[in-house]
Amino acid sequence: MGTKNIFNEWGIIITLLLIALPIIVASILAIVKAKAIIKNYLEKKEQERFNNYVKDLTPIEVEKLEQRKRALEFALSNNELSGKTQPVDNKGLIDNISTVETLRFIEQKKKSQPRPYIEPELSKLIIWYLGCATFWLLFGTTVGEYLGIKFVAPDVDHYSWLSFGRLRPVHTNAVFWGWASLAMMGLAYYVIPRVSNVPIASIRTGYRSLILINVSVVLGSLFLMAGINNGGGEYREYIWPVMALFGIGVFISLRNFFKTIAKRTTKEIYVSNWYIISAMMFLLVIAVVAYWPSWQTGLGETVVQGYYMHQGVGMWFMLFNLGLMYYFLPQQLNKPIYSYSLGILAFWAQILFYTLIGTHHFIFSAIPWWLQTVAIVGSAGMIIPVVAGTTNFLMTFKGSWHKLSGSYTLPFYLIGIIFYFTGSLQGTAEAFRFTNLVWHFTDFTVAHSHLTMYGIICFMLWGFIYTIVPRLTGKEPPQITVGAHFWLALIGLLFYTFPLMYGSTLRGLMWMEGTKSFIESVELMAPYWLWRAIGGSLMWLSHILFAYNFYVMVKRKDKITVPTSPIDILKAKQELDTQAQTN
Ligand code: HEM
Numbered sequence: 260m261g262t263k264n265i266f267n268e269w270g271i272i273i274t275l276l277l278i279a280l281p282i283i284v285a286s287i288l289a290i291v292k293a294k295a296i297i298k299n300y301l302e303k304k305e306q307e308r309f310n311n312y313v314k315d316l317t318p319i320e321v322e323k324l325e326q327r328k329r330a331l332e333f334a335l336s337n338n339e340l341s342g343k344t345q346p347v348d349n350k351g352l353i354d355n356i357s358t359v360e361t362l363r364f365i366e367q368k369k370k371s372q373p374r375p376y377i378e379p380e381l382s383k384l385i386i387w388y389l390g391c392a393t394f395w396l397l398f399g400t401t402v403g404e405y406l407g408i409k410f411v412a413p414d415v416d417h418y419s420w421l422s423f424g425r426l427r428p429v430h431t432n433a434v435f436w437g438w439a440s441l442a443m444m445g446l447a448y449y450v451i452p453r454v455s456n457v458p459i460a461s462i463r464t465g466y467r468s469l470i471l472i473n474v475s476v477v478l479g480s481l482f483l484m485a486g487i488n489n490g491g492g493e494y495r496e497y498i499w500p501v502m503a504l505f506g507i508g509v510f511i512s513l514r515n516f517f518k519t520i521a522k523r524t525t526k527e528i529y530v531s532n533w534y535i536i537s538a539m540m541f542l543l544v545i546a547v548v549a550y551w552p553s554w555q556t557g558l559g560e561t562v563v564q565g566y567y568m569h570q571g572v573g574m575w576f577m578l579f580n581l582g583l584m585y586y587f588l589p590q591q592l593n594k595p596i597y598s599y600s601l602g603i604l605a606f607w608a609q610i611l612f613y614t615l616i617g618t619h620h621f622i623f624s625a626i627p628w629w630l631q632t633v634a635i636v637g638s639a640g641m642i643i644p645v646v647a648g649t650t651n652f653l654m655t656f657k658g659s660w661h662k663l664s665g666s667y668t669l670p671f672y673l674i675g676i677i678f679y680f681t682g683s684l685q686g687t688a689e690a691f692r693f694t695n696l697v698w699h700f701t702d703f704t705v706a707h708s709h710l711t712m713y714g715i716i717c718f719m720l721w722g723f724i725y726t727i728v729p730r731l732t733g734k735e736p737p738q739i740t741v742g743a744h745f746w747l748a749l750i751g752l753l754f755y756t757f758p759l760m761y762g763s764t765l766r767g768l769m770w771m772e773g774t775k776s777f778i779e780s781v782e783l784m785a786p787y788w789l790w791r792a793i794g795g796s797l798m799w800l801s802h803i804l805f806a807y808n809f810y811v812m813v814k815r816k817d818k819i820t821v822p823t824s825p826i827d828i829l830k831a832k833q834e835l836d837t838q839a840q841t842n
């Protein structure tokens with residue numbers, strides 16, 4: 260294996276293609292720039308030719324030009340029609356201009372669309388979901404930030420409660436079940452009744468579900484820090500009674516959604532509801548499979564672990580978010596989704612392939628070779644739903660790209676879609692045998708986890724939250740802090756993941772060569788872990804800005820505006836007069 264040419268491997272080829280994408284974009288930019296330089300050069304030449312022509316002009320030609328200049332400079336006195344009287348703006352045309360365009364420091368983004376009527380009780384419920392989700396994002400990523408720092412300063416503390424092994428699952432479970440899951444469900448409470456055209460079946464159930472999920476994450480985190488865990492694989496470290504609370508929470512909301520959809524006044528069930536309902540059903544299936552008592556030992560447990568892990572990310576987070584995207588994207592662009600049938604094709608292809616790929620987490624393990632091969636083939640098959648979904652979203656954007664620069668939500672959507680394509684195909688590349696041999700035990704997997712869970716899921720969720728909260732509360736977030744949130748999160752993510760991918764490839768190849776000791780590979784990673792801590796810090800800062808924006812959207816008091824225009828002043832006087840009369 261050691262002498263094999265790695266560039267003949269499909270996984271490496273796909274990864275290089277994905278890396279080539281930004282390089283191609285940069286090359287296009289370079290070509291555009293080069294064209295501009297050549298154009299500039301040709302224009303200079305033209306100028307020289309012109310100067311020579313001017314120098315050689317005869318007096319007759321000069322006279323002709325001056326005559327023409329005089330003719331062109333002829334102007335009216337500008338009071339031919341009005342005479343000498345003073346101008347008066349009787350029709351209020353000039354007074355009506357109330358804004359003066361000045362040079363902008365930042366682009367002025369469009370305000371959110373006018374709000375449709377949403378029952379105030381439902382608005383409150385959704386805001387509670389999103390508020391709790393924001394809290395868990397802050398909590399979970401503060402823990403993640405601390406974990407990242409521990410890679411750079413391993414001796415920073417010596418408390419068992421704060422040890423790496425305990426805090427790592429606190430981070431992953433809090434961001435999974437507390438942040439992303441609560442945000443998704445809160446948004447579903449908005450989408451399901453909207454596309455079914457009926458009110459939600461029960462708001463009270465919504466609160467019960469919210470409480471159950473919150474209690475499960477609080478207890479789960481405390482137990483994990485105290486060292487009480489399931490002992491099993493990743494993302495199912497909560498003990499079963501705690502996970503049961505989460506499962507019941509999702510189950511009762513699922514029933515609530517079923518009841519709402521059953522009462523719908525639309526003929527079709529819109530594609531968003533297909534995705535959302537299936538995601539919730541899958542979550543319950545995988546949670547039962549993951550905790551089923553007789554599947555907790557031996558090799559079977561490993562198969563179950565792979566199944567659980569990948570259905571968790573693919574059939575819960577990804578499926579749910581795709582469903583939300585099918586509602587929010589057309590709505591934001593104010594046009595229908597490019598192709599409804601492509602959406603349905605992507606749905607069934609995802610169900611077919613995603614459910615087969617769990618064992619790609621355990622390539623070269625003792626699991627039967629054929630089962631591993633099925634997972635690899637399924638991972639390649641995932642290209643179908645991913646390409647179908649991405650095409651559908653990008654084609655919906657077609658003709659509306661100009662809206663991107665005037666909107667503070669659409670850039671989040673676009674980045675989520677781009678990472679959906681690149682992050683997922685990166686997963687396909689990782690599943691091949693050769694690449695898995697290089698990357699499996701390295702931090703490459705961690706980079707992939709964040710490119711997907713963060714690049715896809717978080718960016719989409721932020722876009723959706725910035726879309727609906729102003730509609731629920733009528734308050735916009737400050738545009739500058741939304742922009743800062745976006746850029747810090749994006750740049751932070753790139754700093755976090757790219758160095759990790761590069762360092763991990765070197766590390767994996769070093770292991771395969773087999774000539775260096777393990778500790779040398781640890782030393783090799785030190786600078787890349789530092790980059791991760793820097794990137795993580797930028798991401799963490801961006802979450803504080805997001806929390807601030809959320810606070811502003813929910814809590815900011817309506818600004819007192821003193822009327823300045825004559826119409827508003829008269830209106831205010833009228834109101835005051837009527838108030839005085841009634842008192
Ligand atoms: C400030 C932002 C964040 C930082 C600094 C951070 C940091 C970390 C660190 C240090 C690890 C442990 C890696 C290891 O064991 O080598 C980790 C794991 C993980 N984090 Fe984060 N994280 C952040 C945000 C998030 C978010 C928002 C999500 C999901 C929504 C997430 C999902 C995960 C997952 C799934 C893992 C397990 C990775 C694996 O086993 O491959 N992280 N994170």
Ligand code: HEM
Nearest residue numbers: 572577619620638641683686687689690699704708711712
């Ligand atoms: C075409 C779709 C995808 C494929 C084929 C794929 C493939 C893979 C593979 C092969 C691994 C295991 C790497 C290893 O341990 O050696 C992996 C890990 C992971 N993937 Fe994906 N991936 C895909 C999409 C996604 C998406 C959409 C998400 C999240 C929304 C995601 C989240 C994760 C996470 C969190 C892990 C780490 C699991 C762990 O802790 O070991 N993946 N993926």
